[in-house]
Amino acid sequence: MELQEGALVLGIDVGTSSVKAVLVEPVSREVQHSHSRDTRAGLQGESGAQGKEQDVHQIIRALNDCLTALPRDRLRKVSRIGVSGQMHGVLFWRTNQGCQWINSENLRVFEPREVSRLVTWEDGRCTTDFLSSLPPPQSHLNVASGFGCATIFWYLKNRPDFLQQYDAAGTIQDYVVSMLCGLQKPLMSVQNAASWGYFHTRTKTWNMDILQEWGFPVPLLPTVLDAGSIAGKTSYDWCGIPQGAEVGVALGDFQCSVYSTLSESTDAVLNISTSAQLTYSMPEGFQPEDHPSPAEAVTYFPYFKDRYLAVAASLNGGNVFAAFVTMLAQWTAELGNI
Template identity: 85%
Template sequence: MELGQDALVLGIDVGTTSVKAAILEPRTREVLHSQSRDTRAGLEGECGPQGKEQDVCRIIQALNNCLTALPRESLRKVSRIGVSGQMHGVLFWKSDQGCHWINSENLRVFEPKDVSCLVTWEDGRCTSDFLSSLPKPHSHLNMASGFGCATIFWYLKNRPDFLQQYDAAGTIQDYVVSMLCGLQKPVMSAHNAASWGYFNTRTKTWNTDILEASSFPVLLLPNVVDAGSIAGKTSYEWCRISQGTEVGVALGDFQCSVYSSLNESTDAVLNISTSAQLTFSMPEGFQPQDHPSPAEAVTYFPYFQDRYLAVAASLNGGNVFASFVTMLAQWTAELGLETSDSNIYSRVINAALSVNDTNLSICPTLFGERHCPDSRASVSDLTSTDLSLGDVTRALCRGIIHNIHSMLPSHCLRESGIRRIIGTGSALARNPVLRQEVEKIFPFPIVYGKDVDSAVGAAMAMAHH
């Protein structure tokens, strides 16, 4: 359905650490307004240090705060909503009471009710042994810890009573769409279904026969529709957005970030935020092979209009550098010298900028990799002349870039017709040392500075589908 003359599109991204909302003028693709809020939703999981869970109430509160900070006149003109968010994760709710709508400061908003925690994509409770005990999926994507279906299998084995409390499940962005539209049964895009595992992107169906044979609760699986489809309409006015506004099925944040930045088929996108991804669009008609090698570093994500993205998706990006800064802050505190993380960050960057090269080598896989979950970080080639803060910081940044390059090397990009790399993501934008290392290792023109984000991509996708 065509949008009206003055209609605007709202894009929402429910990220790992923050929520963003952007209002887009669909014809010019101009972002008129945007707001973001940190969720501060992380929880100490019941599953030990490997568990990664988030408080859904805090996430939705951050989302509502984003919306209420946008101009009311623009919100009244929103006629379509696109939603994206962190893939792979899962939360559970009761289909008849997943939220309640309240009046807050003269605005209508919703609050979660009787929902579980969100088990995020970073969750590590599913060990390699546990994953190898699961039935083999009929899919071109391998399973990994943090994938929705793997997490549900974990609950089935370890806490079966927990699952019996709920009759609906989805990613955090699927939950948002379900609540906005009052859906009795959640709907999910192929983006998010593929990210859960046990989904065949050719037939666009779950592996229900395989799952049922293992007593998997298939009733929890959402109905799947094409990315870009309308999931429903808002059942209430929401923060000045009219009741009856169209809401698209929730999309993957990765696909939306790429959609907002990938203009040419000869472009690849290198995104380094919390994690890191290098991707490009495969030709029309490409179909991935089923049952890839578990050690294959490049995977194929469903994109839009039955196309795929070739993706090297590393679990190690800005989170590794953040861990390094946190470690230094802890050491500093233990030495009785208090300082802020931001001060440490700026000082280590300045130290690294004064070092052009180092013999020190750091393998940065602090969080493992999906294609190699047991990999660990390491430091090698230490000498007495490479122990400065600048050397270590430079080596760490180089290691992060080398790691993603090892997954999808330059010669593979060239063979696929890539001529340019679009550099995006908060870590890459903030860290000039990372950018220097990108330019050293990739023999392509690198373009930075595009205002690229998943919220804008979600809005663009709904404006043009």
């Protein structure tokens, strides 16, 4: 659908430590306004020292604050919203009770209601022994601790009563989209579904036979759509954004970060932070092997338009990053003396 003249696009990223929002003019792709807000949502994990959980109320409060900091006259021109966020993690809620809409400072916002904590991608409760006890997925991607399906399996074994409280689940960005659109069942992009495990990217389906055989609560699994699909429309005015604005199905932050950087199909992206990632887009028509190898150095993640990203990652930690920065500074100083 074509956007009306003068309409703006709102981009949201619900990250691990902060929420970011940006208003973009869609034709020129010029950023008109942006704002970010730390969530300060970390909680002591209920599963012990290895648990990494976040307070969803804090995250949504930061999101609402982030939006209200943008110019209201600009927000009224938003006709489409794109949402990305931290992948792999999972939270649970009750359909029709996941949030409540309230008036705050003459603006309409939503607050979480019947919702669990967010178990993040950093969660370590699923030990190596526990993961080895799970059925092998029918997928080219392995399952690791912090992956949504692995976490649900952990609850199924250790706290089955917990799961009985909820009838919906998703990533934090899927939750945001569901609440904005008033969805009766969560929707999830293939990017986020692949990050949960037990998802076959070629057929774009969950491993239903495997999961059902092992007693997995499959009704919790979201319906999966292609990345770039429209999930619905805003069911209320939100922070000055008009009711009826289109909302895209939530995307993975990794894919979005690459998409914003690549300009040519032959480009590669090197990202260096706590981990280092070298990424490039695979040719059209490429399909990864169904069965992953534990020793495989390159992993393939769904991208856009049925293409894949090849990713070589090193979970090297901050010490290596600090050493790399020191080395670059030394090189710069030496080159400056030539």
